[in-house]
Amino acid sequence: xxxxxxxxxxxxxxxxxxxxxxxxxxxxxxxxxxxxxxxxxxxxxxxxxxxxxxxxxxxxxxxxxxxxxxxxxxxxxxxxxxxxxxxxxxxxxxxxxxxxxxxxxxxxxxxxxxxxxxxxxxxxxxxxxxxxxxxxxxxxxxxxxxxxxxxxxxxxxxxxxxxxxxxxxxxxxxxxxxxxxxxxxxxxxxxxxxxxxxxxxxxxxxxxxxxxxxxxxxxxxxxxxxxxxxxxxxxxxxxxxxxxxxxxxxxxxxxxxxx
Amino acid sequence: xxxxxxxxxxxxxxxxxxxxxxxxxxxxxxxxxxxxxxxxxxxxxxxxxxxxxxxxxxxxxxxxxxxxxxxxxxxxxxxxxxxxxxxxxxxxxxxxxxxxxxxxxxxxxxxxxxxxxxxxxxxxxxxxxxxxxxxxxxxxxxxxxxxxxxxxxxxxxxxxxxxxxxxxxxxxxxxxxxxxxxxxxxxxxxxxxxxxxxxxxxxxxxxxxxxxxxxxxxxxxxxxxxxxxxxxxxxxxxxxxxxxxxxxxxxxxxxxxxxxxxxxxxxxxxxxxxxxxxxxxxxxxxxxxxxxxxxxxxxxxxxxxxxxxxxxxxxxxxxxxx
Ligand SMILES: Cc1cc2nc3c(=O)[nH]c(=O)nc-3n(C[C@H](O)[C@H](O)[C@H](O)COP(=O)(O)OP(=O)(O)OC[C@H]3O[C@@H](n4cnc5c(N)ncnc54)[C@H](O)[C@@H]3O)c2cc1C
Numbered sequence: 001x002x003x004x005x006x007x008x009x010x011x012x013x014x015x016x017x018x019x020x021x022x023x024x025x026x027x028x029x030x031x032x033x034x035x036x037x038x039x040x041x042x043x044x045x046x047x048x049x050x051x052x053x054x055x056x057x058x059x060x061x062x063x064x065x066x067x068x069x070x071x072x073x074x075x076x077x078x079x080x081x082x083x084x085x086x087x088x089x090x091x092x093x094x095x096x097x098x099x100x101x102x103x104x105x106x107x108x109x110x111x112x113x114x115x116x117x118x119x120x121x122x123x124x125x126x127x128x129x130x131x132x133x134x135x136x137x138x139x140x141x142x143x144x145x146x147x148x149x150x151x152x153x154x155x156x157x158x159x160x161x162x163x164x165x166x167x168x169x170x171x172x173x174x175x176x177x178x179x180x181x182x183x184x185x186x187x188x189x190x191x192x193x194x195x196x197x198x199x200x201x202x203x204x205x206x207x208x209x210x211x212x213x214x215x216x217x218x219x220x221x222x223x224x225x226x227x228x229x230x231x232x233x234x235x236x237x238x239x240x241x242x243x244x245x246x247x248x249x250x251x252x253x254x255x256x257x258x259x
Numbered sequence: 260x261x262x263x264x265x266x267x268x269x270x271x272x273x274x275x276x277x278x279x280x281x282x283x284x285x286x287x288x289x290x291x292x293x294x295x296x297x298x299x300x301x302x303x304x305x306x307x308x309x310x311x312x313x314x315x316x317x318x319x320x321x322x323x324x325x326x327x328x329x330x331x332x333x334x335x336x337x338x339x340x341x342x343x344x345x346x347x348x349x350x351x352x353x354x355x356x357x358x359x360x361x362x363x364x365x366x367x368x369x370x371x372x373x374x375x376x377x378x379x380x381x382x383x384x385x386x387x388x389x390x391x392x393x394x395x396x397x398x399x400x401x402x403x404x405x406x407x408x409x410x411x412x413x414x415x416x417x418x419x420x421x422x423x424x425x426x427x428x429x430x431x432x433x434x435x436x437x438x439x440x441x442x443x444x445x446x447x448x449x450x451x452x453x454x455x456x457x458x459x460x461x462x463x464x465x466x467x468x469x470x471x472x473x474x475x476x477x478x479x480x481x482x483x484x485x486x487x488x489x490x491x492x493x494x495x496x497x498x499x500x501x502x503x504x505x506x507x508x509x510x511x512x513x514x515x516x517x518x519x520x521x522x523x524x525x526x527x528x529x530x531x532x533x534x535x536x537x538x539x540x541x542x543x544x545x546x547x548x549x550x551x552x553x554x555x556x557x558x559x560x561x562x563x564x565x566x567x568x569x570x571x572x573x574x575x576x577x578x579x580x581x
Contacts, residue, residue, distance in 0.1 A: 017391070017392045023398065094361075094364075094373070095368075098365060126361075126373065127364060127371050130329075134362045134364075139439050139440050159506055162451060162507065163448070163449040163451040165445050165449070166445070166447040166448075166449075167327065169444065222370055222400050222403055224399070226399040229395065230395050233543075233557040235556050235561070241563060241564025245569055248562070249569075249573050252560050258463060259488070
């Protein structure tokens with residue numbers, strides 16, 4: 001079974017986020033693999049293992065030719081990657097991104113299953129999985145907290161407000177996985193060394209047959225009209241517990257008329 | 260100034276329309292000349308009165324027939340877009356809402372603005388405001404594509420107020436063209452048990468984070484206090500991922516948005532992804548042993564201390580009052 005995982009390389013979320021002058025997230029910094037994507041990579045590796053053959057391929061899009069994050073996922077065990085990279089991709093919205101990823105899936109030779117995270121850590125639109133599925137003409141099964149593949153079908157437990165639904169579809173299909181679907185492995189030293197020589201097929205939107213008005217700012221068809229700091233919440237009273245802090249809390253609850 | 264017809268993707272659990280849907284309908288009345296809704300339900304007649312009361316004059320209904328509501332919703336929205344050209348489509352940042360809008364977006368080739376916390380009309384354009392970086396930066400964006408403009412709104416962004424109109428007129432959409440997206444079948448539904456008020460509706464929310472120490476401590480340090488205050492208990496993603504509590508309790512970016520009168524954060528660091536789901540609360544109490552924890556920057560009352568000793572004392576003191 002062949003599985004393609006859509007992965008994103010993002011600025012380190014531990015660092016404070018910054019905006020470029022065009023108001024998009026600053027991305028010409030060192031990019032790392034989005035932690036949310038490690039679950040999809042791990043899930044894919046386990047599914048291919050369980051199927052007894054096949055390989056895991058990564059597809060990714062970046063405005064610069066950053067590969068560090070891809071190397072992390074290759075070190076986990078993915079076999080190869082397609083990286084769509086071009087300055088014209090800057091400013092792409094979720095639909096533009098989905099167009100690129102759907103074409104990259106085709107360039108990678110298609111697959112039985114495409115896995116994604118439910119949303120990226122930096123952009124968090126949560127719309128790319130459904131858009132990729134619709135563009136490929138495949139079913140999408142989103143918010144999976146458990147994934148099984150058997151007899152040409154994928155079955156998931158789909159997170160809902162109240163619990164979960166069991167959802168099934170014939171392959172090929174797109175599945176988005178939540179954090180916690182599996183425990184991602186740490187790349188081994190051997191994996192890290194092997195990743196250095198794994199193939200990354202670098203291409204541009206035009207190699208994928210996409211025109212300039214389908215990606216980047218012009219494809220996004222939106223305009224940022226203003227950026228402002230949100231009104232800050234004021235920090236109030238802060239006390240160190242000396243054994244009596246609970247009394248202050250109880251008094252506070254009384255003031256709020258909650259007790 | 261109003262902006263033409265607004266179509267709302269409505270969601271309901273049986274006959275109970277979701278509060279996020281009622282919020283969207285309220286906003287739709289404000290920005291639109293006409294409001295209609297799409298609902299994926301086998302019994303649209305049951306929800307039409309409430310949808311109408313909040314503003315939907317027409318309720319376009321699609322039968323899920325065992326398929327995913329969001330995916331059927333996308334086809335239903337596409338069909339209404341084709342037949343009556345709404346200016347705007349609004350849906351909630353929910354599971355089914357995201358399925359619906361993402362399939363619709365690719366299907367009709369329109370961009371989507373997500374994570375909106377406000378929507379307003381500016382001249383002949385629609386401006387959506389969304390919160391970035393965990394809510395500390397507000398970005399106003401205008402769509403320059405053709406209509407309909409697709410916007411996904413975070414629940415609890417605005418109040419829901421009935422407009423007092425009669426039940427919406429139910430129009431059945433009949434067979435819809437789903438293509439392969441319709442091959443995803445819902446085989447079974449599992450509902451996790453819950454007692455007490457619902458997280459999104461509760462006036463008091465007590466949430467626990469990794470600082471409570473263990474799954475066993477969730478009862479005494481979180482549930483007990485929530486119970487005494489007639490509230491609901493919540494959690495951070497860290498302890499949901501650790502399997503201490505079910506996902507339905509998660510508050511934050513990828514969980515629920517809550518706006519109670521009081522939010523009590525027990526052993527929670529205050530990551531931006533958690534803050535975005537709770538910092539609209541009227542009052543916040545935080546208990547954390549690290550004086551530098553970011554949660555204190557949004558707390559009206561911060562207790563620097565060990566939750567495993569402070570919370571039981573609070574619980575005991577409230578119980579002692581009888
Ligand atoms: C894409 C994405 C989406 C996310 N979505 C969400 C979301 O929806 N909701 C969410 O909550 N998180 C979310 N997160 C995770 C978020 O970034 C944090 O990792 C998480 O909120 C941290 O949870 P925590 O506060 O329980 O744990 P920690 O950050 O580990 O904090 C534990 C805190 O407990 C304190 N503590 C320890 N012992 C004690 C004690 N005895 N008494 C008192 N205090 C103590 C510590 O000082 C610390 O501040 C998301 C992350 C990503 C990348």
